[in-house]
Amino acid sequence: MTTTLGAEWWRSAVIYQVYPRSFADGDGDGIGDLAGITTRLPALARLGVDAVWFSPFFRSPQKDAGYDVADYCDIDPLFGTLADFDALRAEATELGLRIIVDLVPNHSSDQHRWFQEALAAAPGSPERARYLFRDGLGADGSVPPNNWQSVFGGPAWTRITEADGAPGQWYLHLFDTSQPDFDWSNREVQEQFLDVLRFWLDRGVDGFRVDVAHGMIKADGLPDYTPPAEAGSMGGGQEAGETPPYWAQPGVHPIFREWRELLNGYEGDRMLAGEAWVDPLAKLADWVRPDEMHQTFNFAYLETPWTADAQRTVIDDSLAAFGSVGAPSTWVLSNHDVVRHASRLALTAENPQGDGIGPKSKGLPEPLLGLRRARAATMLMLALPGSAYLYQGEELGLPEAIDLPDEARQDPTWFRTGGERYGRDGCRVPIPWEADAPAYGFNATGASWLPQPAGYREMSRDLQEGRAGSTLELYRRALSVRRAHALGHGSLEWLGGYGPSVLAFRNGDVTVIANLGEEPVALPAGETLLCSGEISRAGLPSDTTVWIATP
Template sequence: MSLDATAMPTDPDETSAVAEPLTEVDTRDEWWRTAVIYQIYPRSFADSDGDGIGDLPGITTRLDSLADLGVDAIWLSPFYTSPQKDAGYDVADYCDVDPLFGTLDDFDALRAKATDLGLRVIVDIVPNHSSSAHRWFQEALAAAPGSPERARYLFRDGRGADGELPPNNWQSVFGGEAWTRITEPDGTPGQWYLHLFDSSQPDFDWKNPWVREQFLQILRFWLDRGVDGFRVDVAHGMIKRAGLPDYTPPAESGSMGGGQSDAETPPYWGQEGVHEIYRSWRALLETYSGDRILVAEAWVEPLSKLADWVRPDEMQQAFNFLYLESGWSAPSIKRVVDSSIEVFASVGAPSTWVLSNHDVVRHASRLALTAENPQGYGIGPKTKGLPDRATGLARARAASAVMLALPGSAYLYQGEELGLPEAIDLPDDARQDPTWFRTHGERYGRDGCRVPLPWEAASPAFGFNTTGESWLPQPDDWSVYARDTETGDPASTLELYRLALDTRSRFSLGSGSVEWLSGYGPDVVAFRNGEVTVIANTGTVPVELPVAEELLATVPLDGAALPADAAVWLRG
């Protein structure tokens, strides 16, 4: 049953049967400072009913595998009621589960099972925009210009003699104009509304107190159901510069604002006003027990500016996309690790490391690309500089070994523990990302990193379900990546991750520090974290290793040399 946010009580206790307000004896363990958090993309994780789309009951049946892997928490991408124009990031009801994924009871069962397994649960919240199918937007369309209903979103009159031109020149993240003109109830051409993403995703006006109150109620709804926190989608959006001035981003910038550290701040990203919003959210979370957290998806550069999102009274974590984009280069990795630890520590926050997610090319392919590939473009059969699969996997294993040895928190994206590459050869008629359609096939978009997981090599859809249906086609050769194929194989990527997470825990690497080691050459990442020495070779020449106990190696070591595209953890 859906709970309408506009009708929600303001007191958390009135809807809460799960969470209890803080008391003086409540303690904060700050689990998030060192946690390894596993992202689940629900439609591609596990499908319980055979319709080809993953669901909450499917996730619940597979949670044991994540507990066995050794992660501390899961993050669920959106499962809310949605027309699915953008795979659930177009939300039509923030307080209900889309029937594609199950019911609220299914969510409660998932959370309960996760808790039994010692896994915390973080859910996505999508505050920059709703679906155009949301009741709030439909009411805005039916209302008059200047009405309170229109004020929920960014409606503006057009330019030109008859308002026939959009209010400014902004372009959508998915390609094309960021404005759509509506037809008024009387049939005449009307105002325009802003959508930084697809036209089915109108942006809220976050300067409106009504919008802010609705989202506080939405947060309460899920906190009362026991969630441990929220990953905030487009956390650097929401506030737009006054006057909505024209703006043309640099050609080399990423679609979400990355790569613009030396450029003017876009008028729709990273505006100062967003911080007031998150202070109010943090204050709400502090009224709940159990150390609930906020995690920012904020494509903000430089890191010194990103640190503003994780000041003590705002969010606890922010994804470190500069680290994700650093590439397979020792100087680049060392530079971003140093700056990350310094900058985040200056505001009392942990560094948060990530290599893959549902919006970027999987790092088992990305690290072997030989041509530029801006974030959001994706890769496909006609992409320049396509990766060699073996090289990509070797670098991905080594990069993951480096990441999991760093102090702070780390995020894993489903399937990376299997070494999954990007699915490059998807048929054009199977693609579903709005980017593909809005750019008329110029950009492949994100479908390649969202293909359903392989669980059992010999089962239909590789065990994703029992019917063989799959919303995106799985490559025929993915049986080698199936979890049952890799389980127990000491050379597999799955067993490498399991060993890395166990060793990370045993040696408390998440709460450690980085001491750089010299003498290994410019192409080598070498550091000590407590008792563990980490060495990774990003060059082409083998690197001589010290005599020490081997804790982990991404390739079998033959003698005392570390080959190219490999990493090792040593003790002693």
Template sequence: MPLDETIQTDGPRLDGAAWWRTAVIYQVYPRSFADSNGDGIGDLPGITSRLSALADLGVDAVWLSPFFTSPQKDAGYDVADYCDVDPLFGTLDDFDALRRRATELGLRVIVDLVPNHSSDAHEWFQRALAAGPGSPERARYLFRDGQGENGELPPNNWQSVFGGAAWSRVTEKDGTPGQWYLHLFDSSQPDFDWENPEVRDQFLDVLRFWLDRGVDGFRIDVAHGLIKKDGLPDYTPPKDAGSMGGGLAEDQTPPYWAQDGVHDIYRSWRALLETYPGDRILVAEAWVEPLSKLSNWVRPDEMHQAFNFSYLESGWSAPSIKGVIDSSLEVFDSVDAPSTWVLSNHDVVRHASRLALTADNAQGAGIGPKSSGLPDTAVGLARARAATAVMLALPGSAYIYQGEELGLPEAIDLPDEARQDPTWFRTAGERYGRDGCRVPLPWEAASPAFGFNTTGESWLPQPEAWAPYARDAQEGDTGSTLELYRLALALRHEFALGSGTVEWLSGYGPDVVAFRNGQITVIANTGTVPVELPVADELLATVELEGAALPADATVWLRVS
């Protein structure tokens, strides 16, 4: 495509350098956003047709989860061709049309890159199977001989994030049992060997391909997982550790997460992006704790942002929220990176349900009809609205997951036969997985599939009770969650909250989050006792206030005279 196509920066939100320091970025999960051809699966033309709704919402950029060629065994996170669009979602021309439309609307476009592993359908892996042990083709992946007298045991004891062993054994061309390959996720997702220069060169080419098509950045899937410890030693994680590496102390580093060697990779990527105009960015999905360790991913010559999963997992508790805000601002400021804030994404229970759970819920485990501690819908929505109002008042960059602006809860009662997440199958139904947060969006209350398409088809069934959550049912209703998001985003922009500072306010109890950012005072009540409010102009409230008191599970923005 012509070079001038890649550097357009016109539009209401595309001016200024370092836009990513304060941006609100909206995650689109393509198969569940909008379906243009009625097959029940969302696609790129569908996204393009609905982009104006996102511009109207007031976000700055759109992050697209994978739409590349894939067998779809893990909803596109198993990539067979990194430089093409899966026919399920459209064509490269469709992507170009989407990107152009986004630019017209003042929206930047970020695409999802999956470098830790490919699909087993990727031509490189197919060549590796055909070439045999010791070949250059196998050296692109982590093939190893097994243990035991006849190699019948896996090379080590590592477990897959999706459950079960992280190794699968291949059958060689002569029909005999052969080597094992590593897959930290599903067996259809073999891990690359990032010590191999061929792998590094391939992904630099992939970055160039999409940068030349005008993308504004990349969200890097499993950004902490590319390098494995030499020798691939056995490792048994603590019982309370998250499957992706969260919940660990600073001195606890699994041999397959957060190895120092990843930083050289991202320095080379950052250097490449710096050769392109328009302030392109890298965003790390790195489940790394504590935050002081995560800050290594966003040093000035590496990533621009890293998802703040410590904030996502903080729960509806004032001490926890204040603690993670303080820690985040301190550690990210120390490396001149913006703090990021996120409450939901395609891998976790939606926060309109999660914040009202009364039992532990491991990341990626999901919830279903037989789960313990299921949420009260009203309590969950109230807390979600209040938590979002805190998040959008914070300095830095914030992420919104599609549907949260509608107040969507987790879809809990999906039939077993409808579930598609690999976690459900690899744990024999012990863990429900992530399908509940991925159900297609409701756009129009009275339309087939709630306006997701015109045929009524839907790859995951939409709950019948979702009609009141539909976008058209909420538009113009000042008490709706949609209008709350619109107002919060407009005020965030008007008062430049993204580039502000947090000044904690004293005089409130332990269950209250109270701070000032510029002209805005934010007060959130995570407790059960109403909180007396100062005399001020009310700019936003997540509930209708009666008198001068803030009830439980509510947040207010005030401008004090």
């Protein structure tokens, strides 16, 4: 059962995201796996994180890197077996790490048993009712049921051929054609996922990250909708004050209340974290009311420009919105769906979420500036009260892999847009462990499902271990100080007198100053606990954050 209000581990946890196919490869086939991950868990314990979230490792055809699930209660052979998962969980428990698994409830793979049964069944059947099948428009039904577009590009509807060979109904897929959307108004679907939750909770997981938690319910009648041209793919118009009929519908909330009730019946503060691209933050807070999810990702923070005014506003809005419902704010700068922040913070052109960057992108980043800002942004983030998320490799300062060959790309976005959008491959390249090992230590054979940039060698973990000033040691020290000074459980008090381009605040007994301007900033008296860069005689340089012990 839950502990005293406010003391639950998830309120202040630093959670590390592992993208399994790119973290560590135990069998040398070029794709990461659970056995490989298990051998590397001690490195995460030494880093100082509290929990590890794993992107999907369920049985899947891998059309969308595992986010197309064919069996929610089994491990894909690509990653290992349920026995491998049990060994991983046991090792994590021994190391004091909690385990969060990625649940994908909005859609399944088209190879899921249910969808195959739907294809074989007749229109109007119970099998079809598990998904969103609809008749087409026009005299012959050849026009899609509405004008919705897929997040990955192209129409969100695909027409099937019926068992008798005739053109048939259409099914909805907000993502790839291989990812049909469930109909979450169907009680059978709801019951199936309660069973999935029980399966993994009984296996000892500490929580779930819920994929597309804002998309599971669609508006009645599935009305036409055209998002603004500048809308990000996962927000789809909310930025303009609209609520698209496929995002952020109120019907999702009873689902999560039932899930929360289920989790409350288990020992150990099990948690739900929602991937909910919902604007504004005041509306997003509905997802984390006391009887719903425990956390939701703060994408407004992730997408905020690197300016003092914008950062201050999103921090205030986040603390107010989440605090209004008794939930912790979360903070995140990178994940498997966005350009790594060591590159994103130095872009000089618009880059909508999901587009990615490649050799022909506009406004490509300057690497040294990107890393400098990334280190400063991370230190700013880790000083904020609440829970923080780290994405594998960011502790090494990894930038986006920009120069991937076209023939190596695998993201569905790349293919569905005819190469107009690079997609997310650049943040998913296998990470480097040892500078002089095959595949930089990702495995022992040198195979890699995406090619690793040559620049990864100098960022390998073994070259950064124990090296003063390295990004790895900055992260390690920041997590240690954060825990020692209870920053995750603290509160924020803004400090004045530093000018409009500076963020200065106190959290407990730590003063935090982030210089986002161009001129050096004079520092107050006190012991410097940690700094993202070198402090000059003139003061704190541009794009640098410092933590100072408050006298």
